Amino acid sequence: MATSSLSSDDRLPAYVRLRDTLTARIAAGEWTPDAPIPSEMRLAKEYGLSVGTVRKGVDGLVDEGLLERRQGSGTYVRAPSFDATLFRFFQLREADGSQLAIPSSQLIVRVAAKAPEEAADALGTDRVIKTLRLRSLSDLPVLYEEIYVPADRFEGFVELPAGSFGPLLYPLYFEHFGVLVKRAIDDLSFGKASETVAQRLRLSAGDPMAVIRRTAFDLEDKPVEWRIAHGSAAQFRYRSEIS
Amino acid sequence: MATSSLSSDDRLPAYVRLRDTLTARIAAGEWTPDAPIPSEMRLAKEYGLSVGTVRKGVDGLVDEGLLERRQGSGTYVRAPSFDATLFRFFQLREADGSQLAIPSSQLIVRVAAKAPEEAADALGTDRVIKTLRLRSLSDLPVLYEEIYVPADRFEGFVELPAGSFGPLLYPLYFEHFGVLVKRAIDDLSFGKASETVAQRLRLSAGDPMAVIRRTAFDLEDKPVEWRIAHGSAAQFRYRSEIS
DNA sequence: TAGTGGTCTAGACCACCAC
DNA sequence: TGGTGGTCTAGACCACTAC
Numbered sequence: 001m002a003t004s005s006l007s008s009d010d011r012l013p014a015y016v017r018l019r020d021t022l023t024a025r026i027a028a029g030e031w032t033p034d035a036p037i038p039s040e041m042r043l044a045k046e047y048g049l050s051v052g053t054v055r056k057g058v059d060g061l062v063d064e065g066l067l068e069r070r071q072g073s074g075t076y077v078r079a080p081s082f083d084a085t086l087f088r089f090f091q092l093r094e095a096d097g098s099q100l101a102i103p104s105s106q107l108i109v110r111v112a113a114k115a116p117e118e119a120a121d122a123l124g125t126d127r128v129i130k131t132l133r134l135r136s137l138s139d140l141p142v143l144y145e146e147i148y149v150p151a152d153r154f155e156g157f158v159e160l161p162a163g164s165f166g167p168l169l170y171p172l173y174f175e176h177f178g179v180l181v182k183r184a185i186d187d188l189s190f191g192k193a194s195e196t197v198a199q200r201l202r203l204s205a206g207d208p209m210a211v212i213r214r215t216a217f218d219l220e221d222k223p224v225e226w227r228i229a230h231g232s233a234a235q236f237r238y239r240s241e242i243s
Numbered sequence: 244m245a246t247s248s249l250s251s252d253d254r255l256p257a258y259v260r261l262r263d264t265l266t267a268r269i270a271a272g273e274w275t276p277d278a279p280i281p282s283e284m285r286l287a288k289e290y291g292l293s294v295g296t297v298r299k300g301v302d303g304l305v306d307e308g309l310l311e312r313r314q315g316s317g318t319y320v321r322a323p324s325f326d327a328t329l330f331r332f333f334q335l336r337e338a339d340g341s342q343l344a345i346p347s348s349q350l351i352v353r354v355a356a357k358a359p360e361e362a363a364d365a366l367g368t369d370r371v372i373k374t375l376r377l378r379s380l381s382d383l384p385v386l387y388e389e390i391y392v393p394a395d396r397f398e399g400f401v402e403l404p405a406g407s408f409g410p411l412l413y414p415l416y417f418e419h420f421g422v423l424v425k426r427a428i429d430d431l432s433f434g435k436a437s438e439t440v441a442q443r444l445r446l447s448a449g450d451p452m453a454v455i456r457r458t459a460f461d462l463e464d465k466p467v468e469w470r471i472a473h474g475s476a477a478q479f480r481y482r483s484e485i486s
Numbered sequence: 487t488a489g490t491g492g493t494c495t496a497g498a499c500c501a502c503c504a505c
Numbered sequence: 506t507g508g509t510g511g512t513c514t515a516g517a518c519c520a521c522t523a524c
Contacts, residue, residue: 013493039509050495055510065486071510072503183486190433190451190476208433208451208476233433233451233476240483243308243426256512282490293514298491314491315522 004046014049018057021047026066026077027180027219036074037067066182080170080181087135089188089212090142090235103142105167108132108200110158112151115226119148122215122226127151129158134200135167142235144200147227153179169225170216179224184216190233197230208233247289257292261300264290269309269320270423270462279317280310309425323413323424330378332431332455333385333478346385348410351375351443353401355394358469362391365458365469370394372401377443378410385478387443390470396422412468413459422467427459433476440473451476 006017022037031037038046044054058075061067068078087103113130120126131147147169149157154177164172173179191211198205210233216225249260265280274280281289287297301318304310311321330346356373363369371391378386390412392400397420407415416422434454441448453476459468 015493036509041509050497052496053494056493069510070503071501072508074503074509183484186483186485188479188481188483190453190479210433236431236433238431238481240429240431241426242429258512279490284490293516295515296513299512312491313522314520315489317490317522 006047014047015053015057015060018043018047018049018054019060022057022061023066023219026061029178031077033077033079036070036076039074064182080174087143089186089210089238090231103135103137103167104139105165106134106136107162107165108134112158113148115148118213118228119226123148123150123223125150125152129154141201143229143231144197145227145229147225149173149225153177153224173224180219181216181224182219182221184214184225187213188238189213193230201230201232203232210236249290258296258300258303261286261290261292261297262303265300265304266309266462269304272421274320276320276322279313279319282317307425323417330386332429332453332481333474346378346380346410347382348408349377349379350405350408351377355401356391358391361456361471362469366391366393366466368393368395372397384444386472386474387440388470388472390468392416392468396420396467416467423462424459424467425462425464427457427468430456431481432456436473444473444475446475453479 006014006021010017025031037043040051040054040058043049043058044051047054058067058069062069062075065078068076070076109130109132111130113128115123115126115128115130119128127150128148129151131145131149133145133147134141135143135145154173157177160172160176164176166172170181173181189211191209193201193203193205193207193209195205197203197209198207210231212229212231214225214227214229215223216227218224249257249264253260268274280286283294283297283301286292286301287294290297301310301312305312305318308321311319313319352373352375354373356371358366358369358371358373362371370393372394374388374390374392376388376390377384378388397416400420403415403419407419409415413424416424432454434452436444436446436448436450436452438448440446440452441450453474455472455474457468457470457472458466459470461467
């Protein structure tokens with residue numbers, strides 16, 4: 001193949017421009033997680049770079065979690081998998097104390113709506129689709145979520161058959177709407193349960209709650225989802241490593 | 244200088260062994276944050292490696308936050324500075340809503356003691372020195388801490404003049420006891436204020452509290468401190484980015 | 487201006503995986 | 506056995522900092 005050109009500002013280092021170019025190609029859905037992307041050797045030839053420089057560019061995307069190396073086999077795009085991470089804020093035990101449980105999801109509402117102020121601020125629009133969801137561990141409700149996505153990027157979301165929804169939303173965003181969530185910011189605080197929240201979670205109004213607000217961004221760092229989740233403070237547990 | 248030898252198992256990659264060797268030299272206090280460590284060129288000659296390999300080894304320590312590069316100047320050891328990070332769990336505003344405040348510290352007790360069970364489990368010994376500390380923002384108490392360090396590594400801690408204590412403990416650990424804290428694990432949960440905690444923080448017993456348990460480790464990954472901190476849940480706010 | 491880290495090249499050999 | 510990523514070399518030129 002003839003030499004392709006790297007995108008963007010040519011004052012930037014080659015490995016940065018390669019990183020941006022590869023990110024765009026991943027975002028375009030050019031490669032799936034099943035097959036490896038072109039080898040470092042091929043990429044080097046395609047872009048007229050040395051293997052070492054390609055390596056440094058790919059390293060960046062591996063660090064970001066967008067790619068995954070498998071020695072002897074190739075480099076693969078990694079399916080986003082941190083949708084479930086709200087649960088890192090809560091104890092992941094079944095009621096009987098046994099192993100890690102896979103949370104189940106129950107959709108309550110999906111409807112076009114006007115975004116509440118916080119969501120509109122985060123998303124830059126108030127034309128949204130609102131989803132209410134209840135997540136449970138062994139049939140015990142643990143987390144109650146309100147989720148807002150911009151209507152213009154998620155046309156047809158409301159009409160999707162309920163069967164399309166698994167426990168994770170982000171893979172669905174990508175498959176049906178081409179929206180790839182790359183990072184998210186969680187904002188955690190504490191408050192008391194409102195009537196509706198308490199009812200959903202089978203608690204009493206005024207019970208102490210952990211409140212997690214999340215804004216999710218796509219590969220171009222545009223906000224694509226805002227959600228607010230409520231869970232019982234009693235079950236809350238968070239572990240973080242710093243260094 | 245003649246070629247020095249890299250420490251440890253020679254089946255490991257050279258850059259890993261260099262990383263371990265440099266870590267040991269940093270732990271030994273061979274370099275201070277004021278002067279650069281030897282240049283990549285010098286290290287390459289000293290250990291009989293190419294500059295590229297040295298670079299990869301140094302990169303690892305830079306990622307870990309142990310070293311810091313300054314282009315045109317050199318590579319420097321970085322003074323540990325995350326002692327104050329308990330405050331990342333709380334709003335860093337003065338009461339009047341103005342800018343970031345520097346928390347002040349007030350030592351209440353320092354005494355040799357028998358460690359409570361949790362601390363003994365974390366530290367592997369129950370012969371400890373116990374410190375009680377109150378941290379405030381503009382004279383408003385925010386955080387109440389119990390801190391335990393193993394007595395055998397902190398001999399003379401109780402006798403240190405109070406003037407030696409600044410707002411941060413970890414620099415003091417290093418300067419007086421040669422203990423370099425490299426990483427820590429924070430474990431966050433929620434509970435209610437006990438009598439003593441409430442009194443220290445000018446709250447009422449039973450008020451909702453954020454409880455942060457921390458275990459800190461040195462360069463060899465041995466536990467060197469365990470602490471439990473209490474703060475008002477109302478002031479709690481945590482932000483985290485995931486990707 | 488001399489020395490440092492930052493980028494980049496064009497190779498080499500090895501460990502590992504899939505066919 | 507051929508191709509992949511993993512490690513390593515021995516250079517080069519550039520951007521920046523300190524003196």
